[in-house]
Amino acid sequence: MENTDLDRTDNAGQGQEAQLQQNKQRSEKSKTIILTLALSFFIIGGLGTWGYYSLFGPNSAASVDAPSDEELTDAEKSSGTALFKPTIEVPKTEIQRRINVIHEFWNGELGYDKWSKYNIDTHTPVLNEIEIDIRNKILPYVAGPLKADIETALDKIEKSKSSESVEPLKGVHRIFHDLDISLNDYKASDYWDVTETGKWIEKEIKE
Incomplete structure (x- = not known):
């Protein structure tokens, strides 16, 4: 009976650990996606601004x-x-x-x-x-x-x-x-x- 309880406890602990690992991976993926989107927005915005001033802004x-x-x-x-x-x-x-x-x-x-x-x-x-x-x-x-x-x-x-x-x-x-x-x-x-x-x-x- 004690061994069974211990097994259940171990399994529960392993399940929680796996869940935490999955949550961590999801969090890291979310951060990566957000960072990628932010960088893309910055690059596209920068290129857009550069393009605008190249066409309509002053020359040197x-x-x-x-x-x-x-x-x-x-x-x-x-x-x-x-x-x-x-x-x-x-x-x-x-x-x-x-x-x-x-x-x-x-x-x-x-x-x-x-x-x-x-x-x-x-x-x-x-x-x-x-x-x-x-x-x-x-x-x-x-x-x-x-x-x-x-x-x-x-x-x-x-x-x-x-x-x-x-x-x-x-x-x-x-x-x-x-x-x-x-x-x-x-x-x-x-x-x-x-x-x-x-x-x-x-x-x-x-x-």
């Missing part, structure tokens, strides 16, 4: 070699297309400086994700002032593809005010960002490649 500004003033002048002459319409009072260097000033203005307004909290309604007076500055202090002194870029920027400011959306202003910022890189050799980590001026330089000088 390190790959943009801004032309010298002499190269720009020569390209204007050889192509018959002018970028600048300087005067005695507003020479080319002043036009370039004004483009940089406007770029720095947008850096202050929208840079470092400030655009996400930008309110068009409260900023309308400032937008009106900067629009007037661009129309009066830059537009009359530019030509060709550079004039087209400035006009596009002005159109986007108008669109932003009428729609009360900050999205067009992001486009304005990118235009002046790229122009500053292309015309002033502004140092930055990204280049959006959104200007007619940049495309013109690529065609007339880089080829």
Whole structure:
């Protein structure tokens, strides 16, 4: 009788041990599956983000070699297309400086994700002032593809005010960002490649 009880106890113990072992194996399998899914999600998400920015994000500004003033002048002459319409009072260097000033203005307004909290309604007076500055202090002194870029920027400011959306202003910022890189050799980590001026330089000088 005692031996039978002992056998039952041993069998029960072995059954419990086997059950514990099975539970442990199931737990390990579950952890493995969860880890695999998490890694897969991370990899797929990472590839998706990389793919998005490869297609729609900025390029490396390190790959943009801004032309010298002499190269720009020569390209204007050889192509018959002018970028600048300087005067005695507003020479080319002043036009370039004004483009940089406007770029720095947008850096202050929208840079470092400030655009996400930008309110068009409260900023309308400032937008009106900067629009007037661009129309009066830059537009009359530019030509060709550079004039087209400035006009596009002005159109986007108008669109932003009428729609009360900050999205067009992001486009304005990118235009002046790229122009500053292309015309002033502004140092930055990204280049959006959104200007007619940049495309013109690529065609007339880089080829």
